[in-house]
Amino acid sequence: MIKFRPLSSGLVTLAVAGLITGCTMATAETESAKSAASTAGGPTLAPLDSIKMPIPPDNKQTDAKIALGKLLFFDPRLGGDASISCSSCHDPEQGWAWAEDFSRGYPGTVHWRNSQSIINSQYYGRQFWAGAAASGEKQAPSAAKGGVAGNGENDIMEARLALIPEYRKAFKEVFGDEWPLIGNAWRAIASFERTLAQTDTPLDNYLKGDKTALSEEQIRGKAVFEGKGGCVQCHNGALSSNEDYVNVGVPPATRWQEDGLAQITFRFEQYAKGQTEEGYRKAKSDWGLYYRTKNKWDKGKFRVPSLRYTKYTAPYMHNGAFYTFEEVVDFYNSGGFDEEGRTTLFPENKDKRMKPLGLTEAEKSDLVAFLDAFSGEEIMMDKPTLPEYAPLFTKAELEAVKK
Incomplete structure (x- = not known):
């Protein structure tokens, strides 16, 4: 179920797609990572409502702003050709993500990474698989204006909003804009995303004292998760x-070779992200964090995604490599190799703790059952009726101007 938190608390959730990024030590200085230290000094799990979602001081939550943001989230007019909205790639019926290996792209393109769920996403210190955006306010325009996603232009999008009386009124009420400003549209969308919270998963209830919230199988799986499996690291x-960036050995997507549009997108992204000429011509996989840092030791590293809401967000990993929890568990159990024995093209950067786990079939089954406990009831939402265009001036007013 969705719980709407008091606006003053700033607590909201939006669970994130991705999936298990295995075994790495926490380095991110976030509330979530800090709360992971147990009295014994090791990492632990905690209820989601034990932390507060960060809210920028210049974008406080208000009911009117949230309502405006909801409309804008579902409105395709915030994009290039008015056919792609935020919800197009973050569909409530597909885990607030996109249920294919690569997300959909702007018409005539396909994306090059798996679409992450919006659920719980605003808890992250940085957005996107490689942390390219510092906040929800920065994430929204990156997606809406990106060449393989929204492909929008600021002036065109503002002009469309200005032709919609309901938006003119709402932007005036919320932000004081004489005419809707695109920067405030992103702030409203981020505010809407912060209002979705799921804090009553079986795991949350168990951690808060309800020992009946997990089945016996899930309790055994939790022991594997925190022990032999090493997932809790x-x-x-x-x-x-822990919001760290790690290379766990995910093999490259084969879709680059099989899908012409995907190959074009792949090369475009190499160019757009400042690749060297050699890298642009020879790259055979997504280089991940390297695009931000340009450090060779960051090739193939991606953010450790939250496991919350992942029951509804398959496929998993940054390139949608695995479609089931069972496949993911097998990948980690093998030490970071898929069923064909493939691993990352940057084995020198692969986390040293990625080694065969030796889990039994029973332990793997228990672990898969426990992963379900990170998700509560599926969060659904009816898409709102969008406001319609209307001329800025009546026919009589235009005639008066002509005279």
């Missing part, structure tokens, strides 16, 4: 992510 705290 990275997936810890209230968010079940």
Whole structure:
């Protein structure tokens, strides 16, 4: 179920797609990571409502702003050709994500990474698989204006909003804009995203004292998660992510070779992210964090995603490599190799703790059952009726101007 928190608390959630990024030590200085330390000094899990979602001081939550943001989230007019909205790639019926290996793209393109769920996303210190955006306010325009996502232009999007009386009124009420400003549209969307919270998962209830919230199988799986499986080394705290960036050995997507549009997008992204000429011509996989840092030791590293709401967000990993929890568990159990024996193209950067776990079939089954406990009831939402265009001036007013 969705719980709407008091606006003053700033507590909201939006669970994130991705999935298990295995076993790495926490380095991110976030509330979630800090809360992971147990009295014994090791990482632990925690209820989501034990932390507060960060809210920028210049974008406080208000009911009117949230309502405006909801409309804008579902409105395709915030994009290039008015056909792609935020919800197009973050569909409530698909886990608030997109249920294919790569997300959909702007018409005539396909994306090059798996679409992450909006659920719980605003708890992250940084957005996107490689942390390219510092906040929800920065994430929204990056998606809406990106060449393989929204492809929008500021002036065109503002002009469309200005032709919609309901938006003119709402922007005036919320932000004091004489005419809707695109920067405030992103602030409203981020505010809407912060209002979705799921803090009553079976795991949350169990951690808060309800020992009947997990089945016996899930309790055994929790022991594997925190012990032999080593998952808790990275997936810890209230968010079940230490927000570190890790190369766990995910093999490259084969879709680059099979899909012409995907190959074009792949090369475009190499160019757009400042690749060297050699890298642009020879890259055979997503280089991840390297695009931000340009450090060779960051090739193939991606953010440890939250495990929350992942029951509804398959496929998993940054390139949608695995479609089931069972496949993910097998990948980690093998030490970071898929069923064909493939691993990252940057094995020198692969986390040293990625080694065969030796889990039995029973332990793997228990672990898969426990992963379900990170998700509560599916969060659904009816898409709102969008306001319509109307001329800025009546026919009589235009005639008066002509005279």
